[in-house]
Amino acid sequence: MKTRITELLGIKYPIFQGAMAWISYAPLVAAVSEAGGLGIIGGTIMTADMLRDEIHKVRDLTDKPFAVNIISLSPWINEILEMLVEEQVLLATYGTGNPRKIIERLKPGGVMSFPVVPTPETAKRAQDDGADGVIVSGMEGGGHVGGLSTMIAVPQARDIVDLPLVAAGGIGDSRGMVAAFALGAEGVQMGTRFICTEEAACHVNAKDFILRSGPTDTLVTGNITGLPVRCLKNRMSLTFHEMETTGKSKEEMAFFGGGKMKQSFQDGDIEDGSVMAGQICGMINDIPKVADLMKNMVTGLGEVLEKVQGVLELNRNN
């Protein structure tokens, strides 16, 4: 498979494992990269030293390309940017904050930047700021979300941006990958699907909760705090939602929400912790090895394309 993404990053398949704080550590990242995709370390909760250690752990497990995910709001952002250049990391992705500040530091140091953006306009801004590629992320995805679906955001971003473009949000199998290509993407990023793999270093309770959940079992909280997050409905998210709708202050909500991801994904408390996940959870029914998941995605593409062609043929004959 060749797209501008595989060529630019030197990977076999244009499949990114979306960064996930508390989940995408070296074992998952290396497994995805070994299988031909791009593993991404969830570095937003790490200090520069912690992230450097994790980079070394990935390099001990694979010599394939991988990336890191950072956040410009981190108290350690300056040391982190310096360290990424020192370590000559291939690529950084980041979702929140000002991409220009990050690009200005990384680009001259030889580290590429792919901002994660929720709208066509922010994709265009990333291009104007000098990004090397862009990940356009729809609101059906897990974690922090914007207001547009993948179906809307990706083609409209494609229309105004020339950069290599990766689609994220609601992709979990070969059908989603073909759909993303049809919308104009040259690669896909999956988060929720990769949580349910053997190598994802998170608690089995969180994986099982995702397996049991359907597409209507997620909820977006945080619209009021300005950081909307898609997660599974449980006591934590429903309480948070109630706090939002009954006018609790931002401070009270921030205090209530603190530490809740670790509580679920690391400690296994799926009732009172925050289990971020996307609507694709309704299609996830197993916990495979990363290599098998990747193989099925790639080998399934032909069958999906045949089906699409079959539908088109049918229409032509009618």
Ligand SMILES: Cc1cc2nc3c(=O)[nH]c(=O)nc-3n(C[C@H](O)[C@H](O)[C@H](O)COP(=O)(O)O)c2cc1C
């Ligand atoms: C549990 C969880 C944690 C996430 N953490 C991060 C993060 O730390 N940084 C980031 O840029 N995106 C994060 N994301 C978003 C993913 O990288 C990815 O873009 C998203 O999951 C894609 O949608 P999908 O869940 O439908 O596959 C997270 C997503 C989930 C489900």
